[in-house]
Amino acid sequence: MNDFKTIAIVGAGAWGQALARLARDRHHQVKLWSRRGIYPLAEVVEPAEIIISAVSMKGVRSVAQQIQALSLSPHTIFVTATKGLDPEKAETPSQIWQSFFPRHPIVVLAGPNLSKEIQQGLPCATTVASTHLEAAETVQRVLSSPQFRVYTNADPLGVELGGTLKNVLAIAAGACDGLQLGTNAKAALLTRGLTEMIRIGTYWGAQAETFYGLSGLGDMLATCNSPLSRNYQLGYQLAQGKTLDEILAKLEGTAEGANTAGVLIRLASEQNIPIPISYQVNRLLQGEITAREAVTELMLRDIKPE
Ligand SMILES: NC(=O)C1=CN([C@@H]2O[C@H](COP(=O)(O)OP(=O)(O)OC[C@H]3O[C@@H](n4cnc5c(N)ncnc54)[C@H](OP(=O)(O)O)[C@@H]3O)[C@@H](O)[C@H]2O)C=CC1
Numbered sequence: 039m040n041d042f043k044t045i046a047i048v049g050a051g052a053w054g055q056a057l058a059r060l061a062r063d064r065h066h067q068v069k070l071w072s073r074r075g076i077y078p079l080a081e082v083v084e085p086a087e088i089i090i091s092a093v094s095m096k097g098v099r100s101v102a103q104q105i106q107a108l109s110l111s112p113h114t115i116f117v118t119a120t121k122g123l124d125p126e127k128a129e130t131p132s133q134i135w136q137s138f139f140p141r142h143p144i145v146v147l148a149g150p151n152l153s154k155e156i157q158q159g160l161p162c163a164t165t166v167a168s169t170h171l172e173a174a175e176t177v178q179r180v181l182s183s184p185q186f187r188v189y190t191n192a193d194p195l196g197v198e199l200g201g202t203l204k205n206v207l208a209i210a211a212g213a214c215d216g217l218q219l220g221t222n223a224k225a226a227l228l229t230r231g232l233t234e235m236i237r238i239g240t241y242w243g244a245q246a247e248t249f250y251g252l253s254g255l256g257d258m259l260a261t262c263n264s265p266l267s268r269n270y271q272l273g274y275q276l277a278q279g280k281t282l283d284e285i286l287a288k289l290e291g292t293a294e295g296a297n298t299a300g301v302l303i304r305l306a307s308e309q310n311i312p313i314p315i316s317y318q319v320n321r322l323l324q325g326e327i328t329a330r331e332a333v334t335e336l337m338l339r340d341i342k343p344e
């Protein structure tokens with residue numbers, strides 16, 4: 039059976055372009071849309087069987103709103119590949135898409151997927167998660183290739199939060215390496231960081247085991263250990279004493295963790311959930327503390343069982 043699809047990718051940044059490459063390699067008909075692009079949004083999304091969103095968090099609501107005004111097939115599947123939290127309502131990207139398109143299946147795509155490695159043709163794996171299993175399986179079939187191994191998952195919230203929360207930890211990991219704190223410190227940071235992700239993620243309704251998968255531990259290992267990660271780069275440079283504004287002015291692309299940290303800390307403190315590493319990352323981003331002071335604060339917390 040011919041399973042070639044018409045795919046629209048909205049957001050033509052680093053990730054949108056890498057996803058376009060993967061989809062074109064599978065011979066699907068792919069059109070990219072961005073604010074600065076040549077194609078009108080309607081021309082790109084209206085014929086699409088699958089719409090993949092790779093816009094950064096700050097653009098998700100407005101792009102969803104623009105698409106809502108257009109004429110789509112009732113069968114169009116939405117795939118969201120954004121990693122972030124809405125600063126006002128604290129919604130995840132898939133929750134925003136679902137609120138605009140309550141009758142359409144929404145699939146979350148997340149995993150250890152550094153776009154530059156994908157553009158070099160290197161192999162990787164990812165997860166597509168949905169409460170609509172058939173839609174997740176369709177996206178799995180459509181995107182799977184010798185370069186891109188796609189797993190399905192039935193916990194979209196857990197998959198989405200793994201990708202989102204690890205961005206804040208990647209800032210911490212970059213700072214840890216920027217301060218040259220060594221391998222033991224990094225291992226402790228990542229292990230306790232995973233505990234933090236699971237603590238808040240399960241409180242919000244995700245499954246604990248999801249965080250041990252590709253979209254949780256997997257993505258954390260990739261971004262927390264790679265200078266290709268923009269969040270890691272941000273943390274590394276904060277540790278060198280640069281200010282947030284100085285770093286963001288020169289950073290290539292989006293470091294979502296810088297925006298996620300504030301909303302995450304606000305929710306966690308309202309809900310009384312301890313997330314000490316993310317808390318210190320937020321203070322570092324706000325310029326309230328240096329990276330070295332953040333380390334001291336973490337080391338001198340009350341002693342307790344693991
Ligand atoms: N790069 C990567 O390796 C990966 C990134 N991600 C996630 O994907 C998302 C995008 O990342 P990435 O592509 O790297 O980021 P980039 O900064 O490279 O691109 C961001 C894209 O979002 C668009 N955008 C931003 N604001 C708006 C808006 N208000 N309206 C319309 N479009 C908007 C930009 O459009 P314009 O060009 O017009 O500004 C651009 O196309 C992030 O959430 C990131 O966490 C997930 C996995 C891997």
Ligand SMILES: O=C(CO)COP(=O)(O)O
Binds near residue numbers: 205
């Ligand atoms: O999420 C990513 C890889 O999976 C990309 O990480 P950065 O956004 O930190 O570059």
